[in-house]
Amino acid sequence: MRALAHEVDLEIRLLLDAIYHRYQHDFRDYAVASLRRRLAQAVEHLGCLSVSGLQERVLHDPTAFPSVLQYLTVPVSDMFRDPWYFRAVREHVVPVLRTYPSIKLWIAGCGHGEEVYSFAIVLAEEGMLDRTLIYATDINPAGLEAAQAGIYPLDRFRRFTENHRRAGGKSSLSAYYRAAYGSAAIDKRLKKRIVFSDHSLATDSAFGEVQFVSCRNVLIYFNRTLQDRAVGLFHDSLCRRGFLGLGAKESLRFTAHAAAFAEVEHDARIYQRKA
Amino acid sequence: MIDTARIDAIVVGGSAGAFTVLSSLLPALGPAPRVPVLVVLHLPPDRPSAAAAALGGRGQRVKEAEDKERIEAGVIYFAPPGYHLLVEPDRSLALAFDEPVHHSRPSIDVLFESAADAFGEGLLGVILSGANEDGAAGLGAISARGGLTVVQRPDTAEHPFMPAAALRAAPASAALSVDELRSIFAGFDTPSRDRGALDD
Numbered sequence: 313m314r315a316l317a318h319e320v321d322l323e324i325r326l327l328l329d330a331i332y333h334r335y336q337h338d339f340r341d342y343a344v345a346s347l348r349r350r351l352a353q354a355v356e357h358l359g360c361l362s363v364s365g366l367q368e369r370v371l372h373d374p375t376a377f378p379s380v381l382q383y384l385t386v387p388v389s390d391m392f393r394d395p396w397y398f399r400a401v402r403e404h405v406v407p408v409l410r411t412y413p414s415i416k417l418w419i420a421g422c423g424h425g426e427e428v429y430s431f432a433i434v435l436a437e438e439g440m441l442d443r444t445l446i447y448a449t450d451i452n453p454a455g456l457e458a459a460q461a462g463i464y465p466l467d468r469f470r471r472f473t474e475n476h477r478r479a480g481g482k483s484s485l486s487a488y489y490r491a492a493y494g495s496a497a498i499d500k501r502l503k504k505r506i507v508f509s510d511h512s513l514a515t516d517s518a519f520g521e522v523q524f525v526s527c528r529n530v531l532i533y534f535n536r537t538l539q540d541r542a543v544g545l546f547h548d549s550l551c552r553r554g555f556l557g558l559g560a561k562e563s564l565r566f567t568a569h570a571a572a573f574a575e576v577e578h579d580a581r582i583y584q585r586k587a
Numbered sequence: 588m589i590d591t592a593r594i595d596a597i598v599v600g601g602s603a604g605a606f607t608v609l610s611s612l613l614p615a616l617g618p619a620p621r622v623p624v625l626v627v628l629h630l631p632p633d634r635p636s637a638a639a640a641a642l643g644g645r646g647q648r649v650k651e652a653e654d655k656e657r658i659e660a661g662v663i664y665f666a667p668p669g670y671h672l673l674v675e676p677d678r679s680l681a682l683a684f685d686e687p688v689h690h691s692r693p694s695i696d697v698l699f700e701s702a703a704d705a706f707g708e709g710l711l712g713v714i715l716s717g718a719n720e721d722g723a724a725g726l727g728a729i730s731a732r733g734g735l736t737v738v739q740r741p742d743t744a745e746h747p748f749m750p751a752a753a754l755r756a757a758p759a760s761a762a763l764s765v766d767e768l769r770s771i772f773a774g775f776d777t778p779s780r781d782r783g784a785l786d787d
C-alpha cells in the first residue's frame with residue numbers, strides 16, 4: 313500500500329527541517345498524524361494562514377518557537393497515573409533496587425514532573441529515597457521549569473490521592489505537599505534527590521548507568537525509527553538486568569530491541585534488560 | 588447503491604446507542620472481511636476494553652489497536668479506552684494521549700480525519716447513533732477527500748444527534764437503516780472459496 317502525499321505533509325516536513333536546522337530540536341521522526349492536528353492548532357493560535365506561514369514565523373521570530381514547542385509536545389499527565397504501574401514497580405522492581413547501595417533512576421520525558429514526584433514518594437515510602445538519585449529529563453524547557461517548581465492546582469490532588477491509594481501508597485499523600493491559595497507545592501525533601509535536565513531522546517546520547525528507566529507515553533509520539541533509537545539509548549543506559557517501564561499502551565513488540573529485554577510484568581509494561 | 592469495490596478500509600464511529608447497532612453489523616462482515624475495519628466507540632471510562640471482544644462475531648479477528656502496528660485486511664481494530672486512535676500516512680496505526688476532542692478520547696473526528704488523509708478515496712466512513720457531534724467534522728473530511736460516507740438514518744437511531752450532525756457536515760452521505768447498513772457490510776465478506784488461503 314502506498315501512502316498518499318499531501319501538501320500539508322510536505323509543509324510539515326519542511327517546517328520540521330527548518331526547526332531542526334534553526335533550533336536543533338528534531339521532530340522529523342515523530343508520528344505524523346497527531347502532529348498534523350496539533351500543528352493545525354498552532355497555525356490558528358499564532359494567527360498564521362498555513363504551516364508554511366508558521367515556518368516563516370519560526371525562522372524569523374525567535375520568540376515564536378517556544379510557543380510552537382508547546383504544540384509539538386504533549387505534557388498531559390497525573391501523579392500515579394495508571395496506578396497499577398506503580399504497584400508493579402513496588403512488587404517487582406523495588407525488591408531488586410533495595411539490594412543496591414546507591415540507586416539511580418532515569419525518568420525520560422518527565423512532562424510537568426507528576427511522574428517524577430510519584431517515584432520519589434514510592435522510594436520515600438520504601439525508605440530508599442536517601443540513597444537514590446533521580447534524573448528527570450525532557451525537551452521542553454517550560455515543562456522542565458514547571459516540573460522543578462512542583463506546584464500544581466490543588467483540585468488535581470483529589471485524583472492524585474485516589475491514584476496514590478490505588479498504587480498501594482503506604483502513607484498519606486498529604487505528607488508530601490503543602491497547600492496554599494488553591495495550589496499545592498511538593499515538599500523540598502523529595503526534590504533534594506532529583507536532578508532535572510534537558511535531554512532529547514531524538515538527538516542526545518545515553519545517560520550514565522542507571523538501574524531503572526521509566527519512559528511513559530513518550531514513545532507513542534515517535535515513529536518506529538525513533539522508537540528504536542530511544543529504546544537503544546535505554547538499553548545502553550541500563551546496568552545488566554536493569555529495568556525499563558513504558559506507558560500502558562506502549563510495548564517493545566514492534567521495536568528492534570524486543571529480544572534484548574525480558575518481560576517482567578505484561579500489563580504494567582515493565583521489562584528487564586537481559587545481559 | 589454503494590461501490591464497495593473501491594474501498595480499502597472502513598472506519599466506524601458511534602456513541603450512545605451505537606453498541607447494539609454495531610453488534611448486529613459486525614457479524615455481517617463475515618470471518619475474514621476483505622478490508623480492515625477501525626472503530627471508535629465512546630464508552631464510559633470505567634467500562635473495560637472488553638467491548639472489542641464482546642462485539643466480535645465468531646471467528647472474526649477483533650482486537651484493541653496497538654501503537655505502530657501495521658494494519659491488516661480482515662482485522663477489526665478498536666481504539667483503546669482513554670487514547671486517540673490515528674492512521675499514519677504509511678497506514679500503520681498510532682495512539683495518542685492528546686487532549687480530548689468534543690470531550691471524547693478516543694475521538695471519532697481524530698480517527699476519521701487521519702484515516703481520510705491516509706486512505707483518501709479508498710475510505711468508507713460510517714457514523715452510528717450518538718448524542719454529541721464528534722464524528723461530524725471527521726465524516727466531512729472523508730467526504731472532502733473523495734471517500735464514501737454513510738450514517739445511520741437519524742430517525743432509526745436511539746440517539747439521532749450524532750448521525751444528524753454528521754449528515755449536515757457531509758451532506759453527500761447516504762442515510763441508511765440498520766438493515767441497509769448490514770447489507771453494505773456484507774459486501775465485504777470474502778466468498779468462502781477465497782477464504783481457505785486467509786484461514787490458515
Ligand SMILES: C[S@@+](CC[C@H](N)C(=O)[O-])C[C@H]1O[C@@H](n2cnc3c(N)ncnc32)[C@H](O)[C@@H]1O
Pocket residue numbers: 385386387388389390393420421422423424427449450451452455511512513514515527528529530533559684
Ligand atoms: C505525555 S508526556 C509524558 C509524561 C509522563 N511521563 C507520563 O507518562 O505521564 C510526554 C513528554 O515527552 C516529552 N518529549 C517529547 N519528545 C521528547 C524527546 N525527544 N526527548 C525527551 N522527551 C520528549 C514531552 O515534552 C512531554 O513532556
